[in-house]
Amino acid sequence: MSAIYLMLPIALLLGLSFVVAFIRAASQGQYDDLDTPAHRILLEDKISQVTLKKGNL
Amino acid sequence: MLQKINIFESVAGSVVSTGPAKCVHCGLRIPAGVSGMFCCRGCEMVFTLIHERGLDDYYRIRDQGASIRSSRPAAVSSESLNFYSHLDDPEFLNLYCQPEAGTGLRTMQFYLEGVHCTACVWLTEKVSEWVAGVRSIRLDLGHSLATVKLDSNGSFSEVAREFMKLGYRPHPVKQDEAQALEARENHRALIRMAIAGAGAGNIMLLAISVYAGATGVLQHYFEWVSFLICLPVATYSAWPFYRSALGALRSRQLSIDIPIALGLSVAFVASFISILIHSKHVYFDTVSSLVFLLLASRYVLRKTQQEALHATRLIHFLTPSMARRKRVQGSGFEEVSVDSLQAGDHVLVLAGECIPTDGIVCSGISALNLSLLTGESRPELVQPGVPVFAGTLNTQAPLEIEVQSFGSATRLGKILSSMEEHLSRKAPIVAFTDQISKAFVLISLALVGVAFYVGFTISPAEGVSRALAMAIVACPCAFAFATPLALSIAMGRFARYGVLIKGADVIEKLAHVNQVVLDKTGTLTTGQFEVKKWLIDADQVGIEEAVYALETRSTHPIARALVSFLKPRLNGREIPGVEEFSETIGRGLSGRIQSHPYEVQALNEELLNGSPNLSNDAGTQIAILKDGNRVGRVTLGDSLRTDTESAVEKLRALKLGVKILSGDGKSAVMSVANRLGVGSRDAYFKASPEYKSEVIGKMPRALMVGDGANDSIALASAYVGVAVHSGMEISMRAADVYQRQPGVMPVVHLIRASRETLKVIYRNFAFSLVYNFIGTYAAITGHVSPLFAAILMPISALTVFGSSIVGTRKLRKIYSQLSDESQEAAV
Numbered sequence: 001m002s003a004i005y006l007m008l009p010i011a012l013l014l015g016l017s018f019v020v021a022f023i024r025a026a027s028q029g030q031y032d033d034l035d036t037p038a039h040r041i042l043l044e045d046k047i048s049q050v051t052l053k054k055g056n057l
Numbered sequence: 058m059l060q061k062i063n064i065f066e067s068v069a070g071s072v073v074s075t076g077p078a079k080c081v082h083c084g085l086r087i088p089a090g091v092s093g094m095f096c097c098r099g100c101e102m103v104f105t106l107i108h109e110r111g112l113d114d115y116y117r118i119r120d121q122g123a124s125i126r127s128s129r130p131a132a133v134s135s136e137s138l139n140f141y142s143h144l145d146d147p148e149f150l151n152l153y154c155q156p157e158a159g160t161g162l163r164t165m166q167f168y169l170e171g172v173h174c175t176a177c178v179w180l181t182e183k184v185s186e187w188v189a190g191v192r193s194i195r196l197d198l199g200h201s202l203a204t205v206k207l208d209s210n211g212s213f214s215e216v217a218r219e220f221m222k223l224g225y226r227p228h229p230v231k232q233d234e235a236q237a238l239e240a241r242e243n244h245r246a247l248i249r250m251a252i253a254g255a256g257a258g259n260i261m262l263l264a265i266s267v268y269a270g271a272t273g274v275l276q277h278y279f280e281w282v283s284f285l286i287c288l289p290v291a292t293y294s295a296w297p298f299y300r301s302a303l304g305a306l307r308s309r310q311l312s313i314d315i316p317i318a319l320g321l322s323v324a325f326v327a328s329f330i331s332i333l334i335h336s337k338h339v340y341f342d343t344v345s346s347l348v349f350l351l352l353a354s355r356y357v358l359r360k361t362q363q364e365a366l367h368a369t370r371l372i373h374f375l376t377p378s379m380a381r382r383k384r385v386q387g388s389g390f391e392e393v394s395v396d397s398l399q400a401g402d403h404v405l406v407l408a409g410e411c412i413p414t415d416g417i418v419c420s421g422i423s424a425l426n427l428s429l430l431t432g433e434s435r436p437e438l439v440q441p442g443v444p445v446f447a448g449t450l451n452t453q454a455p456l457e458i459e460v461q462s463f464g465s466a467t468r469l470g471k472i473l474s475s476m477e478e479h480l481s482r483k484a485p486i487v488a489f490t491d492q493i494s495k496a497f498v499l500i501s502l503a504l505v506g507v508a509f510y511v512g513f514t515i516s517p518a519e520g521v522s523r524a525l526a527m528a529i530v531a532c533p534c535a536f537a538f539a540t541p542l543a544l545s546i547a548m549g550r551f552a553r554y555g556v557l558i559k560g561a562d563v564i565e566k567l568a569h570v571n572q573v574v575l576d577k578t579g580t581l582t583t584g585q586f587e588v589k590k591w592l593i594d595a596d597q598v599g600i601e602e603a604v605y606a607l608e609t610r611s612t613h614p615i616a617r618a619l620v621s622f623l624k625p626r627l628n629g630r631e632i633p634g635v636e637e638f639s640e641t642i643g644r645g646l647s648g649r650i651q652s653h654p655y656e657v658q659a660l661n662e663e664l665l666n667g668s669p670n671l672s673n674d675a676g677t678q679i680a681i682l683k684d685g686n687r688v689g690r691v692t693l694g695d696s697l698r699t700d701t702e703s704a705v706e707k708l709r710a711l712k713l714g715v716k717i718l719s720g721d722g723k724s725a726v727m728s729v730a731n732r733l734g735v736g737s738r739d740a741y742f743k744a745s746p747e748y749k750s751e752v753i754g755k756m757p758r759a760l761m762v763g764d765g766a767n768d769s770i771a772l773a774s775a776y777v778g779v780a781v782h783s784g785m786e787i788s789m790r791a792a793d794v795y796q797r798q799p800g801v802m803p804v805v806h807l808i809r810a811s812r813e814t815l816k817v818i819y820r821n822f823a824f825s826l827v828y829n830f831i832g833t834y835a836a837i838t839g840h841v842s843p844l845f846a847a848i849l850m851p852i853s854a855l856t857v858f859g860s861s862i863v864g865t866r867k868l869r870k871i872y873s874q875l876s877d878e879s880q881e882a883a884v
Contacts, residue, residue, distance in 0.1 A: 012259065022251045042175050
């Protein structure tokens with residue numbers, strides 16, 4: 001049972017690192033626009049001509 | 058062109074094969090009388106441009122279409138492509154552009170009209186690839202904001218022109234301090250919430266171990282760790298509640314934050330003391346989860362409110378802020394900001410544009426649409442020497458105007474300043490929900506005293522312990538977060554439908570409205586010409602074909618109305634050719650068809666005198682002459698929207714009085730009033746903007762619906778003002794609600810949904826009362842333990858949370874109707 005005295009702080013430190021990551025992301029404004037990234041992920045950088053010709057409309 | 062058609066077939070074939078002809082570019086139905094693949098020249102230009110740039114993928118991406126928000130792409134006129142030069146003015150850049158220190162990069166934000174889907178994101182961001190000097194372009198679809206980053210070689214005007222060519226009219230957005238502050242405040246709120254959430258989750262794990270039976274050193278260890286985690290939650294995260302409670306105390310007001318701050322701080326401190334003295338009253342889990350829930354609900358409300366405000370703020374840009382000024386030296390026109398115009402300047406106003414200042418016509422003949430300024434539905438003919446006013450719409454031909462007064466000295470400016478004055482005088486209304494929470498606060502504070510007294514009769518220590526328990530249990534958290542949640546659900550639903558509610562308190566006011574006052578032109582009616590009566594002498598043949606042949610050659614609103622009226626009647630009959638066609642603005646059209654001279658002209662005063670019964674007909678009279686003899690007569694007018702009658706009926710079913718308040722003439726107003734069953738005492742006509750406001754000011758709890766500048770003062774002085782989408786978006790600043798949807802139907806939905814939302818709030822209140830009663834009883838009799846609080850609090854919170862989400866059956870029905878209607882509009 002004494003393992004918990006070590007495990008608990010480690011687990012909390014792990015949790016803390018995520019909180020810190022979130023704080024950084026939030027202050028950089030990553031959560032300001034929640035709409036567009038969902039669309040942007042659908043866009044390929046370069047759409048090949050083959051896909052176009054196949055008429056995948 | 059051939060190549061273009063091939064592309065058109067491969068790219069947009071699906072659009073063509075289904076249903077009626079739709080524009081290849083924007084997907085809107087191609088209006089009657091227009092042939093080809095596009096609904097307008099603007100769309101054709103954009104299509105050509107996209108194709109030339111090798112960007113046909115736009116259509117592929119669009120048709121795979123993720124979500125499409127319904128909105129029409131801005132129409133492009135070829136004249137405006139040479140403008141936006143003022144964007145490179147150093148003075149302008151100073152105000153609108155943010156230089157990046159060190160890198161030499163410059164950033165400007167544009168509000169883009171008409172961006173609505175994934176393909177728009179792709180297309181606008183692609184602009185950076187072919188305009189020189191553009192480092193990056195990022196589009197925020199939700200706010201229609203594009204952030205353009207340029208290096209020192211780039212010019213913003215070039216980017217703006219490129220956006221314009223693609224059909225997204227750009228409006229530069231001023232960078233102001235308030236916005237940056239708001240963004241920082243939002244980030245902070247998000248961080249407070251995250252800390253509270255992480256804390257609550259971890260503390261709950263530890264608390265469960267204790268409840269499950271951890272004892273001795275282990276229990277003590279868990280409690281100390283909980284304390285450490287809870288410390289930032291109870292201080293940093295909960296800070297807004299302490300601040301607001303202190304503010305309320307200082308101004309000697311009761312606020313729901315007082316018992317919240319009291320409960321949280323008492324629970325935290327008492328728990329800390331409990332650890333020190335090894336007592337069992339440790340409430341860290343309850344404290345942290347309550348802070349998280351409260352912050353989350355307030356964050357959601359705050360976001361919804363900000364979205365609505367942002368949207369209305371940005372729509373300001375739709376009102377023209379540019380004017381074309383004639384160069385003093387040399388020829389031609391330059392684009393300048395309206396603010397820099399001086400008396401004596403000459404400005405050019407194209408057809409379809411708003412007149413920017415008050416002035417006098419120096420050249421050109423055209424018809425003006427006054428409806429936004431005066432509410433009058435009939436177009437006014439202007440010619441050199443005639444005064445024109447800012448805010449009226451030039452419908453027909455280019456006009457050159459000499460500026461006389463500008464800015465706040467115009468008639469429009471005076472209306473606006475009067476509106477601002479009324480707006481500032483509007484007394485804040487004490488929301489009923491606020492009053493409820495005040496009662497709540499008083500009662501819970503009194504109960505803390507009762508608990509102390511009851512405990513004190515046993516022992517002083519017991520008195521303190523019971524008073525603490527009472528303070529914790531009486532914290533009206535459930536109520537405090539369920540109300541904002543219910544309100545933000547309503548606001549969010551309506552925002553998606555295209556109706557922006559500017560504040561949470563507006564919903565309560567909407568529920569208390571007892572009469573609805575409607576503007577006529579543009580609100581009840583379409584604000585556009587339609588044929589009402591078509592009388593042709595019985596012995597004449599071929600008149601319809603001849604009139605159609607003549608009218609297709611004109612762009613006047615009356616001509617368009619005649620064409621769309623005649624097209625279905627002709628039924629594919631052959632249209633004769635026209636010789637010697639001529640158009641006299643303000644009079645009509647003439648031409649020779651099959652060797653007969655035809656004329657279609659507006660009936661002027663002299664003709665009217667001959668047949669007095671004509672003047673009783675509301676609307677504009679047109680005569681058709683063949684060989685110089687009158688063979689027919691047409692009455693045109695502004696007709697009711699298709700859903701107006703059923704909407705008014707529904708308003709009456711909601712037990713609301715319906716009145717009409719219009720700036721239009723008596724006959725036009727009365728004919729509408731008769732059709733809608735509004736009594737003559739409830740229909741006001743020829744009302745000036747000031748008179749409208751006076752009438753509304755005398756009606757308590759009246760909701761005013763209007764568009765245009767002539768309604769803006771009335772909207773500001775009404776109990777609730779609803780601004781309807783129109784060409785000019787001035788009225789929305791005065792209004793509490795702004796609807797992008799036309800017509801009165803959204804108002805019906807709004808009032809019904811608001812009433813239901815208020816019912817949900819009352820229901821939540823009842824739930825909270827029940828739980829608090831149980832808690833109070835337990836606290837006074839000394840049965841409150843940490844486990845008790847840890848169970849009771851979340852249960853009460855979840856109940857009201859669920860109650861807010863589920864709403865009522867009627868509310869769900871209204872919301873599903875809203876999403877159906879907005880989907881229809883998108884198709």
